[in-house]
Amino acid sequence: MKMHFCIPVSQQRPDALGGRYVLYSVYLDGYLFCRVRYSQLHRWNEQLRRIFGNSLPPFPPKYYLAMTASMADERRDQLEQYLQKVTMDPNMLRSDVFIDFLKLVQLDTFSITIKTAALDIFLPDGRNIQIEILTSDTAERVLEVVSHKIGMCQELLGYFGLFLIRFRKEGKLSVMKKLADFELPYVSLRSAGMENCKVGLRKWYMDPSLDSMLMDCTAAVDLIHMQALQDIEQEWAKPTQAQRQKLEALQKEDNQTKFLELSQEVRHYGYLQLDPCTCDYPEPGCGAVLSVGNDEISCCITLPDNQTQETIFQMSRVKCWKVTFLGTLLDMDGPQRTLNQNLELRFQYSEDSRWQWFVIYTKQAFLLSSCLKKMISEKTVKLAAENPEMQIEVPEQGKSKKCHIQQSQKDSSRFPPRKSKIEIAKANCVFGTIKEEDL
Secondary structure, three states, rough: OOOOOOEEEEEEEEEEOOEEEEEEEEOOOOOOEEOOOOOHHHHHHHHHHHHHHHHOOOOOOOOOOOHHHHHHHHHHHHHHHHHHHOOOHHHHHOOHHHHHHHHHHHHHHOOOOOEEEEEEEEEOOOOOOEEEEEOOHHHHHHHHHHHHHHHHOOOHHHHEEEEEEOOOOOHOEEEEEEOOOOOOHHHHHHHHOOOOOEEEEEEOOHHHHHHHHHHHOHHHHHHHHHHHHHHHHHHEOOOHHHHHHHHHHHOOOHHHHHHOOOHHEEEEEOEEEEEOOOOOOOOEEEEEEEEEEEEEEEEEEEEOOOEEEEEEEEEHHHEEEEEEEOOOOOOOOOOOOOOOOOEEEEEEEEEEOOOEEEEEOOHHHHHHHHHHHHHHHHHHHHHHHHHHHHHOOOOOOOOOEEEOOOOOOOOOOOOOOOOEEEEOOOOOOOOOOOOOOOO
């Protein structure tokens, strides 16, 4: 599946010889990832092509004469599509040429030198683990260091991830984004431009039953137990009064295994809850709180008369979705380094034997999209285990997957400048009767 790369804007800059060059602002999951020149990307593509040959997507050609505005927009669109497509190949994602280049441009963009640094990793129980890293260490490497420090089995790393987490008033927290394996946590934390933000360690799977895969590792059980307690405290997981009493008794007995077994029965256990947002269902402007997990999007909707309505959208009935940026970008050199101010995620859903569009307006639209993709990939793995004849290649947990289920895939994302509505992410591949297509 495609990563949420986009290049919504580019800028002309003077060079040392009196000429001008174009600098592209590359965003990942709605946050500024790097600023890069065409020549840098061109050299990177040549290096990748020497290794991967024709499996690479086409790269925008060089122009030897001055570009017109339309040519410049076309190149920006093509570079964006190139980044989206090149990250679909799991072998490329793990190659040194791919990772080393992205490390370099992240450091250069934010003027951070390679040095030894201390990084605090936030655990779900409120503690911080301080580790010594290099500023150039990727999220994958940092996760390995953290897991070694807490004694977690290395083969279980794919079930966990590093996240940017923001702490708000009254102890509430918001998960802002999942860090990609090739992102640099030290750089991402400093470039996010958010107060009270930390790098946090959380489990990264949406199917609560996958807890069973971790029960033989004491450190992993400790982590998911911490997160279960945190989710209940944050009111993301919603036990009944009877369940709460039983959980409290098990907590006093320090029986983590039984605690987690009972947690499986708790409403929204293992779900990720987003910040309050708005939606257009059942009518425009309704407030909503979304909880995502276990193959569903659960919405607690506040109606205009202040009554609440619970609505559940099953992933098996979602055909496709897209994320759209609404509005215009401000000065890219200033504090605005995120696209999260005005985002919407709309999805097509089968209800009453017809397809309908539902729209959610949330600054966490990219995170929501990542959760939807995660649920799909987990379902694909489960289908592969149940139906070997489907010929689905299933790498280790947490890595990218190649799916040979019949599907349609088209890429035509465009980011024209100075338009009020910029489409960022196209539909994503879904299992079963769901297909990937343009919206």
